Amino acid sequence: xxxxxxxxxxxxxxxxxxxxxxAKVAQTLNAEPFLLxxxxxxxxxxxxxxxxxxxxxxxxxxxxxxxxxxxxxxxxAFIHGHTPTKKxxxxxxxxxxxxxxxxxxxxxxxxxxxxxxxxxxxxSAEKNTEAEIVLTAGGYRLAWTTAxxxxxxxxxxxxxxxxxxxxxxxxxxxxxKVNEAVDGTVLSRFDDKKTGAVVVIMQRFHPEDLSGxxxxxxxxTHLSLPAIAIEDQYVPIGPDRYHPRRAGDxxxxxxxxxxxxxxxxxxxGAMRFSAQVQQSPVPPEGNLIKWAWMEFYDTLPPPExxxxxxxxxxxxxxxxxxxxYNVCLTFRRIRDRHYLLHVLREQMIYPxxxxxxVSHAQEWKASTVLIEHAAAGAMLIPDLRRDGVxxxxxxxKAQGDKFMRMHDASTTIEARNLYLPRDAPxxxxxxxxxxxxxxxxxxxxxxxxxxxxxWAKANYAAWGDGPHNPNYDSVQVFVGGVRI
Numbered sequence: 001x002x003x004x005x006x007x008x009x010x011x012x013x014x015x016x017x018x019x020x021x022x023a024k025v026a027q028t029l030n031a032e033p034f035l036l037x038x039x040x041x042x043x044x045x046x047x048x049x050x051x052x053x054x055x056x057x058x059x060x061x062x063x064x065x066x067x068x069x070x071x072x073x074x075x076x077a078f079i080h081g082h083t084p085t086k087k088x089x090x091x092x093x094x095x096x097x098x099x100x101x102x103x104x105x106x107x108x109x110x111x112x113x114x115x116x117x118x119x120x121x122x123x124s125a126e127k128n129t130e131a132e133i134v135l136t137a138g139g140y141r142l143a144w145t146t147a148x149x150x151x152x153x154x155x156x157x158x159x160x161x162x163x164x165x166x167x168x169x170x171x172x173x174x175x176x177k178v179n180e181a182v183d184g185t186v187l188s189r190f191d192d193k194k195t196g197a198v199v200v201i202m203q204r205f206h207p208e209d210l211s212g213x214x215x216x217x218x219x220x221t222h223l224s225l226p227a228i229a230i231e232d233q234y235v236p237i238g239p240d241r242y243h244p245r246r247a248g249d250x251x252x253x254x255x256x257x258x259x260x261x262x263x264x265x266x267x268x269g270a271m272r273f274s275a276q277v278q279q280s281p282v283p284p285e286g287n288l289i290k291w292a293w294m295e296f297y298d299t300l301p302p303p304e305x306x307x308x309x310x311x312x313x314x315x316x317x318x319x320x321x322x323x324x325y326n327v328c329l330t331f332r333r334i335r336d337r338h339y340l341l342h343v344l345r346e347q348m349i350y351p352x353x354x355x356x357x358v359s360h361a362q363e364w365k366a367s368t369v370l371i372e373h374a375a376a377g378a379m380l381i382p383d384l385r386r387d388g389v390x391x392x393x394x395x396x397k398a399q400g401d402k403f404m405r406m407h408d409a410s411t412t413i414e415a416r417n418l419y420l421p422r423d424a425p426x427x428x429x430x431x432x433x434x435x436x437x438x439x440x441x442x443x444x445x446x447x448x449x450x451x452x453x454x455w456a457k458a459n460y461a462a463w464g465d466g467p468h469n470p471n472y473d474s475v476q477v478f479v480g481g482v483r484i
């Protein structure tokens with residue numbers, strides 16, 4: 001029996017499997033070794049579904065340097081390898097980027113391995129520029145820019161790769177220009193409206209960037225891969241194949257670890273990091289809560305001004321759940337001013353959580369501890385009271401949804417009565433979650449904040465300027481900041 005020729009087997013694999021083909025393209029275009037990982041499978045699978053017609057509208061959001069442009073070039077080359085009559089238009093934010101992507105595409109088509117793989121796909125002498133590459137079979141790859149004029153040519157597939165510059169993404173005028181160009185011009189260029197397909201590939205910048213704009217319309221498949229998983233995911237990487245991703249998992253730890261991301265967060269700032277690296281954009285001014293409402297302190301008021309230390313706990317919904325956080329915000333309340341002293345956000349199983357509530361109250365000399373009367377909190381209150389814990393323990397049974405509770409609490413913030421430290425290691429995450437709300441993936445810090453502010457509003461309106469010593473057998477219920 002004749003052994004199969006390894007070279008022919010490899011060629012057959014490259015010709016039939018887009019994952020393998022894209023990896024070969026990456027190897028061709030990268031001077032450094034290209035480290036493959038599961039997210040490349042996810043990229044390849046979704047993009048190949050555009051080629052096969054399984055998808056016609058696709059948004060891909062990835063952090064910088066995640067090979068998204070290489071895979072977009074590979075898609076063009078793979079499509080033209082199989083169907084050199086296809087008309088592809090590629091849109092980028094400026095001519096220099098569009099030109100680079102065209103040159104990379106030309107490099108792939110002229111590579112000896114590609115010419116051997118697809119002998120029927122050749123660049124025509126008729127047109128071979130940075131704006132347009134025509135194939136001898138009649139297909140082409142156009143390079144359009146959002147900064148320039150989009151030509152009147154048609155397309156079967158439109159690939160929008162980095163449609164806006166990072167520094168322009170926070171300009172409403174610039175965002176609207178891109179969004180309107182795509183709505184009014186790009187999406188009208190399909191030769192066949194029934195089969196025309198479009199891909200948007202970009203890192204996120206703003207809730208109303210092109211990704212947010214088209215996703216809000218509905219009907220788009222969305223592949224969003226934050227650098228650090230925000231929640232548990234099952235990411236499609238093939239037909240009936242999924243990659244399980246737990247909250248906190250890194251996208252590609254062989255390339256970038258937590259130390260690198262921590263450095264990026266410091267260098268970029270929490271909001272840009274959330275958008276561009278985590279694919280979770282936050283408007284600079286905030287959503288429900290505006291950052292301009294915040295007051296800041298460098299040093300706390302002197303002890304003679306008095307005040308009470310109050311801690312507000314939001315406990316995990318399921319005791320011991322590994323991917324849920326327990327949060328405690330520690331405040332010093334001086335009359336109508338609320339100074340946030342510390343944010344604790346940790347994963348803890350029930351026994352550790354119970355001990356931590358006690359030790360944390362002792363550490364900060366808290367006179368009052370608020371715990372939501374739900375899930376783990378409903379068990380904690382009687383357990384802690386049975387143990388004779390020192391500070392007043394108040395069970396808070398929240399009413400209404402998270403948005404309404406924070407809406408009620410926002411009046412205190414808008415009145416500029418919430419004071420934050422000018423510099424704290426936890427400030428970046430706190431700011432991001434606060435400004436993202438109500439669109440944030442996690443709301444544990446928000447829940448602890450609204451719980452405290454609504455309690456403080458009702459408690460001190462009813463009982464004056466001293467600490468309240470509640471009936472230990474009662475549960476306080478707050479609706480709209482009013483105790484009932």
